[in-house]
Amino acid sequence: MSTPYVFGSATSADAAKSIEETSGTLRAKVYYYALSVGSFGATRDEIEIALFMTHQTASARVRELVRMGCLCEHPGLIRQTRSGRNAVVFTAVPGKNPLLSPPAYDPIESAIARLAEFIGRGMTDRDSVVERLDDLLRNVDA
Numbered sequence: 001m002s003t004p005y006v007f008g009s010a011t012s013a014d015a016a017k018s019i020e021e022t023s024g025t026l027r028a029k030v031y032y033y034a035l036s037v038g039s040f041g042a043t044r045d046e047i048e049i050a051l052f053m054t055h056q057t058a059s060a061r062v063r064e065l066v067r068m069g070c071l072c073e074h075p076g077l078i079r080q081t082r083s084g085r086n087a088v089v090f091t092a093v094p095g096k097n098p099l100l101s102p103p104a105y106d107p108i109e110s111a112i113a114r115l116a117e118f119i120g121r122g123m124t125d126r127d128s129v130v131e132r133l134d135d136l137l138r139n140v141d142a
Helices: 009-017 021-035 044-051 057-069 107-120 126-141
Strands: 069-081 084-090
Touching: 021 044, 021 057, 021 069, 021 084, 044 057, 044 084, 057 069, 057 084
Parallel strands: none
Antiparallel strands: 069 084
8 A cells, every 4th residue: 555644543544545546636636736826835724625625635645745745835934724723835846746656654754753743742741752652663563
């Protein structure tokens, strides 16, 4: 399976498997939409609205496209979402092929990203971080 998923999450793996056949087409829609808006770029929220996608679908395709080098964060550009929260703006990198498969899934990269998210939420006391890291590494070894 080439569609990324959250390591250790059965529901994430099931979702990735179920969308495998259409993920390339969905990535292409997101990429060509971002290309069409040029340097103005698009937030995930704007992509959801424009392409009638759920948040989960749009966000996952954006992540894949960033990993593939097809989209990049627009430096310093932030816009508000429908809920009034600040969001990163993404722009398309011209000349890329969004139909290719994203880079292979790396469970270690996923575990590190999840740990960084945990720390980013302010849960930085040593015992909590060590416990969370042990949890994640147990799932990587499984």
